[in-house]
Amino acid sequence: xxxxxxxxxLIGGLGFFLFAFLSNALVPILLYRHLPEQTVAELAENQxxxxxxxxLSVRYPEQFKKYYxxxxxxxxxKALLLGRKVYTGEGxxxxxSQFVRPVSNESIRWGPVASxxxxxxxxxxxxxxxxxxxxxxxxxEGGRRGNDWQALHFFNPPLLSPSxxxxxxxxxxxxxxxxxxxxxxxxxITYVQWLGSWLESYPLYERYIPLEEQMENPLE
Amino acid sequence: xxxxxxxxDDRSANAVGPGLVEERLVIWYFLAxxxxxxxxxxxxxxxxxxxxQWNPITGSEYFSxxxxxxxxxxxxxxxxxxxxxxxxxxxxxxxxxxKPVLSRPLSYFIFAxxxxxxxxxxxxxxxGQAQGVEWGETPVWIDPLALVGLALVAVNFMDPIIRTKGxxxxxxxxxxxxxxxxxxxxxxxxxMPQYFVPGTSAGAIAGLFIHDxxxxxxxxxxxxxxxxxVPILLKKPIWSHGLSLVGFWGLAFFYPLNxxxxxxxxxxxxxxxYGAIVSTIAVEFVVTTVIINFFGTIWGSGRAIVSNxxxxxxxxxxxxxxxxxxxxxxxxxHTFQKLIHFSDWVVGHAHLVMFGVFSMWFFGMMTYLxxxxxxxxxxxxxxxxxxFWLSLSGIVVMxxxxxxxxxxxxxxxxxxxxxxxxxxxxxxxxxTRLFAxxxxxxxxxxxxxNLWQTWRLxxxxxxxxxxxxxxx
Numbered sequence: 001x002x003x004x005x006x007x008x009x010l011i012g013g014l015g016f017f018l019f020a021f022l023s024n025a026l027v028p029i030l031l032y033r034h035l036p037e038q039t040v041a042e043l044a045e046n047q048x049x050x051x052x053x054x055x056l057s058v059r060y061p062e063q064f065k066k067y068y069x070x071x072x073x074x075x076x077x078k079a080l081l082l083g084r085k086v087y088t089g090e091g092x093x094x095x096x097s098q099f100v101r102p103v104s105n106e107s108i109r110w111g112p113v114a115s116x117x118x119x120x121x122x123x124x125x126x127x128x129x130x131x132x133x134x135x136x137x138x139x140x141e142g143g144r145r146g147n148d149w150q151a152l153h154f155f156n157p158p159l160l161s162p163s164x165x166x167x168x169x170x171x172x173x174x175x176x177x178x179x180x181x182x183x184x185x186x187x188x189i190t191y192v193q194w195l196g197s198w199l200e201s202y203p204l205y206e207r208y209i210p211l212e213e214q215m216e217n218p219l220e
Numbered sequence: 221x222x223x224x225x226x227x228x229d230d231r232s233a234n235a236v237g238p239g240l241v242e243e244r245l246v247i248w249y250f251l252a253x254x255x256x257x258x259x260x261x262x263x264x265x266x267x268x269x270x271x272x273q274w275n276p277i278t279g280s281e282y283f284s285x286x287x288x289x290x291x292x293x294x295x296x297x298x299x300x301x302x303x304x305x306x307x308x309x310x311x312x313x314x315x316x317x318x319k320p321v322l323s324r325p326l327s328y329f330i331f332a333x334x335x336x337x338x339x340x341x342x343x344x345x346x347x348g349q350a351q352g353v354e355w356g357e358t359p360v361w362i363d364p365l366a367l368v369g370l371a372l373v374a375v376n377f378m379d380p381i382i383r384t385k386g387x388x389x390x391x392x393x394x395x396x397x398x399x400x401x402x403x404x405x406x407x408x409x410x411x412m413p414q415y416f417v418p419g420t421s422a423g424a425i426a427g428l429f430i431h432d433x434x435x436x437x438x439x440x441x442x443x444x445x446x447x448x449x450v451p452i453l454l455k456k457p458i459w460s461h462g463l464s465l466v467g468f469w470g471l472a473f474f475y476p477l478n479x480x481x482x483x484x485x486x487x488x489x490x491x492x493x494y495g496a497i498v499s500t501i502a503v504e505f506v507v508t509t510v511i512i513n514f515f516g517t518i519w520g521s522g523r524a525i526v527s528n529x530x531x532x533x534x535x536x537x538x539x540x541x542x543x544x545x546x547x548x549x550x551x552x553x554h555t556f557q558k559l560i561h562f563s564d565w566v567v568g569h570a571h572l573v574m575f576g577v578f579s580m581w582f583f584g585m586m587t588y589l590x591x592x593x594x595x596x597x598x599x600x601x602x603x604x605x606x607x608f609w610l611s612l613s614g615i616v617v618m619x620x621x622x623x624x625x626x627x628x629x630x631x632x633x634x635x636x637x638x639x640x641x642x643x644x645x646x647x648x649x650x651x652t653r654l655f656a657x658x659x660x661x662x663x664x665x666x667x668x669x670n671l672w673q674t675w676r677l678x679x680x681x682x683x684x685x686x687x688x689x690x691x692x
Contacts, residue, residue: 002465003387005396012393012472013400017436020476021408023495024428028421028488037418089348091286091357101485103558104634116487119419126352126413127423129486131430133562134271136639158273163643165271165650171281 038121043194044076048143048202052193053079056147056186063174067183076190083191084123086184090169097130098139098195111140111196111204118198123191135166140196143203150189152178240314245327247593249307250586252335254668256299259342261661263292268654272647282346290345290357296574297355297433298366299338304582305441306334306373309395311589312448313377316389322379330372337366353426355433356409363410370406374399390464394444397472401436405429420487427488427496428479434573435475442578443467443510446534449585450517453531454524459516463509470506474499484557497552504549511542529604533584536612540576544569559634564649565626568619575660576615583611583667590671596678603670610663618656625649
């Protein structure tokens with residue numbers, strides 16, 4: 001059996017693979033089968049996000065008019081979907097994670113620990129947890145910084161964070177001008193502002209205490 | 221046991237008839253593999269330059285380091301590794317079964333089709349169409365084509381294996397299982413999270429996919445080839461048939477259960493995470509038996525590591541494989557994950573296993589096979605040595621450097637230093653990594669130059685002045 005073709009094909013090849021699939025994939029599928037998956041239209045009903053989208057239409061009126069027209073929910077949904085496509089296509093998720101772990105002081109730095117319900121939506125298909133943090137986690141990034149900051153940062157990251165190794169995304173802008181985000185630029189900014197917009201704690205600011213101060217009252 | 225040793229015997233292996241092995245196809249596959257290797261190295265170099273802010277090319281989306289980072293991994297997995305396997309399998313399977321593959325035209329069709337798949341993957345990614353599955357960024361419209369390709373590969377190679385009478389040799393266990401696994405893994409990873417399952421459960425499947433691609437596609441094919449090449453080069457059978465059985469069935473059972481360990485501390489339920497951790501540690505014990513088996517095989521012929529270059533590539537890879545797996549047994553625990561997850565530690569681990577192990581084995585196979593395929597000894601043995609030492613020193617430095625960087629990054633983050641501190645603290649490590657990478661690239665340039673000169677010599681001289689025994 002252990003050296004025969006049928007044993008290797010059926011037990012090793014199919015059987016063990018199936019066993020692993022049932023125990024490691026089907027179990028979570030069954031566990032979460034009652035959590036509804038939100039559509040992008042449902043996501044676009046979020047008031048925090050609508051505020052940011054309208055803010056974009058005020059800050060970049062011409063560009064916004066040109067690519068999205070009115071800042072309504074339908075266009076917001078469109079921007080979110082394109083934003084997710086840009087985020088995936090540019091490989092953002094290979095340097096930025098999208099989940100906060102319950103260890104290593106991460107909930108102090110980033111905010112609430114990630115939970116399953118946050119990922120039950122169409123923009124997390126396939127889920128963009130990521131496996132590497134060259135840059136910070138982004139799952140609570142929305143609302144932390146204004147749209148202008150985001151635009152300029154995409155255009156030239158070291159301008160705002162001098163040591164940043166993030167590439168410049170000049171193709172998110174028309175005429176090589178940071179004040180003219182194009183369709184993709186507006187979409188990726190909307191997408192980033194969406195991240196964490198569903199949380200009570202939005203926007204979440206980093207609680208940062210300089211090391212010197214920490215050491216003055218180490219027990220605090 | 222006797223059937224298995226006779227296959228490795230010189231006389232029976234010399235019975236290889238003309239037309240059994242499509243040697244031209246083996247060469248084509250290896251050349252395609254080397255092409256993608258260089259594409260991948262370019263991507264790696266761009267990313268390394270970007271991290272230290274020395275990237276000279278900015279402003280063009282088609283040269284974006286973010287996209288090239290995905291080309292880097294995909295070109296290695298589907299361009300370099302897959303092409304190397306297909307080439308080596310076209311050499312090994314007909315020899316092991318003494319039967320040609322199913323169809324010669326199909327073999328050439330698969331070659332062309334696979335290059336189309338890999339090239340479209342690279343172009344699709346550079347156009348910004350990547351899919352959000354790590355190691356499976358292949359744009360969604362290519363996935364079905366790739367899957368058909370994998371099915372054809374399985375059919376083409378399984379035909380001679382099925383027609384073989386009696387018990388199979390170890391290599392063929394691994395190949396048979398790998399053809400089934402690769403197909404299933406690719407289908408699971410590329411279709412389920414995209415079309416059928418959302419959120420956390422999709423994350424679990426993505427974890428299975430990342431790991432199965434290494435564990436059920438690359439690992440079994442690579443070990444199968446080791447079980448084929450090592451006994452032939454050392455001219456003696458594998459040390460213990462029992463341990464071969466333990467190695468294969470241990471891998472078959474435990475490896476598919478590992479995937480979730482890529483996403484520890486995510487919302488995936490803890491009991492599933494613990495299951496993956498325990499299975500991963502079990503795999504490392506299995507790996508140890510395989511390593512013992514191979515070192516038992518070379519026992520008494522240790523001199524071959526110095527004198528025989530392919531054997532040296534193979535055994536260096538095996539030592540590094542053991543290092544990778546020993547490291548894995550530790551880093552897979554929650555204790556280590558707290559510190560090193562998300563950091564360069566993991567990047568070092570991935571490079572060690574992909575370059576330090578599997579690529580080394582491919583270089584060993586190429587070093588062994590090219591003179592036999594071209595009927596011409598290597599142009600320069602010295603350059604072969606340079607290839608080995610540059611690759612080895614590059615990967616060892618890169619591995620140690622990135623592992624250390626990961627520890628530093630983990631502590632920077634956990635101690636709530638500003639994010640910039642972790643970037644600035646990583647800088648010296650990233651510079652070191654850049655130069656380690658350049659050493660690796662230099663090694664491959666030397667190899668390709670050596671190959672080119674060898675090919676020129678093979679054109680110039682009549683093939684009769686060098687005769688290689690068919691298998692030795």
